[in-house]
Amino acid sequence: MKVGITGSPQAGKTTLFRLLTGMAGAKPGAGTSNLGVMEVPDERVSTLSETYKPEKTTYARIKLVDIQAHNGQEFLNEVRNLDALIVVLGCFMDEPGVQDSLDFMESMETEFYCADLASVEGRLERLKKNKAKPVNQMEIPFLEKCKEALDNEVALRDIDFLPHEMTLLSNFAFYSNKPVILAPNISEEHLTSGDYPGMEQISGIAEDRGYKIVPFSGMVEEEIESLDKESRIEFLETYGFTQPGTARIAQAAYETLGLISFFTIGSDEVRAWTIRLGTKAKEAAGKIHSDMERGFIKAEVVPFDDFSRLGSVKACRDKGLVRLEGKDYVVEDGDIINVRFNV
Ligand SMILES: Nc1nc2c(ncn2[C@@H]2O[C@H](COP(=O)(O)OP(=O)(O)OP(=O)(O)O)[C@@H](O)[C@H]2O)c(=O)[nH]1
Ligand SMILES: [Mg+2]
Structure with a gap:
């Protein structure tokens, strides 16, 4: 899966690309497109990681392209192989912008x-x-x-x-079949006011076409980047947000692609695995390892919500909430899975 960032010149595309990928060196101007990978923030993965304190925590990831061309065949060539588009709108600018x-x-x-x-x-x-x-x-x-x-x-x-x-x-x-997310890049003052220049027209377009709108402020979020996690949340709370706009953009892209996550837990790694909505247990197991698909026996499944309520998989097991599912079980978003297999 690959998502592209596009928009008019100077709208804040590369700023958003840098924020989403953490690639500080991404080139600001024209030339070839920047390529990177964005993590999809997920509170559930963070919670699992805090509980199991693994050596490694892995969030879901999506490939990201900061498209340089703005129109014409070059633009179309860049978009052709993408699965979705994020359109950055320069709403921090003056009226012509x-x-x-x-x-x-x-x-x-x-x-x-x-x-x-x-x-x-x-x-x-x-x-x-x-x-x-x-x-x-x-x-x-x-x-x-x-x-x-x-x-x-x-x-x-x-x-x-x-x-x-x-x-x-x-x-x-x-x-015209590719999903589109609109990301108005708004100024600091508009983060709190609830409106921004162009909001009415943008909302109209989004409603008409069924696009999602996720506003963010490139400048404010670049400031937040340098803060530690606690100060970041405190800072955002002053604006009435619990997470950065960039996190919501990543999540919106994931959702709009019809992707969901299941989780595996262990002392070595807590990890989110990406599957398409409707994927069955055996195929999902194959995401982790081809042997698990080949030798699939059963999947032990605990929904994240049950885990969250009881605090551990062990507590879920004691309450009989760990289900044993067969190969045709349709995996749900948030399932914590342990694959039993034999090869
Ligand atoms: N005031 C303000 N400036 C911003 C914001 N976001 C980006 N900028 C500035 O706008 C300029 C363009 O930002 P970029 O992220 O490079 O924009 P771009 O869309 O990639 O531009 P091109 O690739 O040249 O089309 C930079 O000088 C940024 O610092 C914002 O939210 N507020
Ligand atoms: Mg750029």
Whole structure:
């Protein structure tokens, strides 16, 4: 999974990239895109780590790209292989700066509709010419449905596709099907006031398209970075927040990608493992080690909430709350899992 950060020039993209990846050396200006990995903050992992004091604590991670191009084919090439986009909006700026961000959004969406339309039309043309393969002919009504949406500037992510159409959709990397998170970069004074320049238009766009909005303040969060954890929380509390905006952006990206976490615990490592919603126990075990998938017997499962209530897995076991699940068990977000296997 790979998420891209984009937005108009000087909106604070590289600032957000640095905050999310901790890569202090990330280059601010034009050139090649910055590549990094962001940790997804998770209170549950922190709690497990405080309880078990392991040698190592590993949070969920997602690859992140600070996209340098702002438009055109170069921009589209960079976005093509990404799974989601975070659009930084320069709302700490004066009015023209805010307008640049709104214009960027509009032109990005238009580029996405046009690029998708070109793919759909190209594919339709080839299919109609080549009538030899009946399997591919089934694609035609699907592509016509896509074309109608795109002709009306409706994003493919907003179309209700039938199950067999969803399967076809997954074969394409359509731009307008990628999830988008809006991240207004706001000034310190607006952190407390509850509004910011451009808020009305941005909320309107988000509501219309189903985008999530997570405001943050690049400047304030860079200040917080240098504080220790306790002072950071104290500082944030003065603004009425319990965690930084960047943490909420990382979590929103994780969620919007349909990702959930299960946990493993031990004295060596407490770790969050990333799976897609709907993953079954045997496949989830394979994330940890291929032997665990191959030799899967059972998964011992404790939901994090039960753990949190009783304070330890042992206490859960004493109360009979550790469940034994088979290979087809659909893993839930927050399950603490111990895989029994034999190879
Ligand atoms: N006042 C203020 N300045 C900010 C904030 N965030 C970023 N900046 C400043 O705005 C400038 C641009 O920030 P970058 O993070 O480099 O922005 P960018 O979107 O990566 O810019 P380009 O890659 O050049 O398009 C820098 O001088 C930052 O210090 C903010 O929240 N408040
Ligand atoms: Mg930059």
